[in-house]
Amino acid sequence: MTDLAPVSFSPWEMFLNAGPVVRCVMVVLVLASLLTWTILIAKSVELLRVRARLARAEQTLEQASTLDLGEEGTRPSSIAHTLVMAAETERRRSADIPNDGEGLKERIVLHLERLEAAEGRRLMRGTGVLATIGATSPFVGLFGTVWGIMTSFTGIAASKATSLAVVAPGIAEALLATALGLVAAIPAVVIYNHLARQSAACRAQVADLTALVMRLVSRDLGRMQAQTQSGQVVRLGTPRDARAATGE
Incomplete structure (x- = not known):
């Protein structure tokens, strides 16, 4: 009896024995x-830092009693400082409009909503690649498989050998492309959903900061209105006191 040498079907051997097109697809x-795992590591570190900064900013704005104090307590590089400065800028530009409390609040809210949406887009930056990988990798792998099977059948027809030992290696090499496509697609979809949830949590924190900034704006406007009403009372009371002093 002659001992048949075992045929190696390791992924590396199948990659080396595959055709140039299938090999390019595998690469x-x-x-x-x-790239998927690199994005996971980079975005996870980024989102952890962002959530820590947002938590500190939320505590600062929670403890601040005025918008100016909130501006001093937030760092210039943070989204919280950007929100506070946007509210302060709009309030300064609207200083010449009398009795415009509700209108000022509406303009500030519109501005903060745009900044909040821009921050949400920035947090999701880079994750679109994951969606593309998750959607296209199975089809790229399937293309490699179809091409490999076509090449195998062409070789079978040329050699006129139809035994399973001749057919199996080429088909196995072709199916490796589909396996790699699934290996690339499944983690990409899972990681994309994970990062989307983390980004949504960060956006919720930014929305909380927006609410805190609007609370400071409302508080400052309330103080200004109280001072204005107090000044009106003094002006209206002066003639009455003068008349009383003259006996009229």
């Missing part, structure tokens, strides 16, 4: 998988 899928 692309491996690079896509590496």
Whole structure:
């Protein structure tokens, strides 16, 4: 009896034995998988830092009694400082409009909403690549598989050998492309959903900061209105006191 040498079907051997097109497809899928895990690490670190900064800013604005104190307590590089400065800028530009409390609040809210939406887009930056990888990797792998099977059948027809030992290696190499496509796509979809949830949590914190800024704005406007009404009472009471002093 002659001992048949075992045929190696390791992924590396199948990659080396695959055709140039299938091999290029495999390389692309491996690079896509590496990019997915790189984005996970980078975005996770970024979102952790953002959530920590937002938590500190929320505490600062919670303890501030005026908008000016909130501006002093927030760092210039944070979104909280941007929100406070936007409210302060709008309030300063509207200083020449008398009795415009509700209108000022509406303009500030519109501005803060735009800043909040821009921050949400910034937090999701880079995750679109994950959605693309998750959606296209299975089809890229399927293309490699179809091409590999076509090449295998062409070789079978040329050699006129139909035994399973001849057919199996080519088909196995082709199916490796589909496997790599799934390996790249499944983590990309899971990681995208994970980062989307983390970004949503950060956006909720930014919305809380917006509410705190509007509370400071309302508090400052209330103080200004109280001072204005107090000044009116003094002016209206002066003639009455003068008349009393003259006996009229």
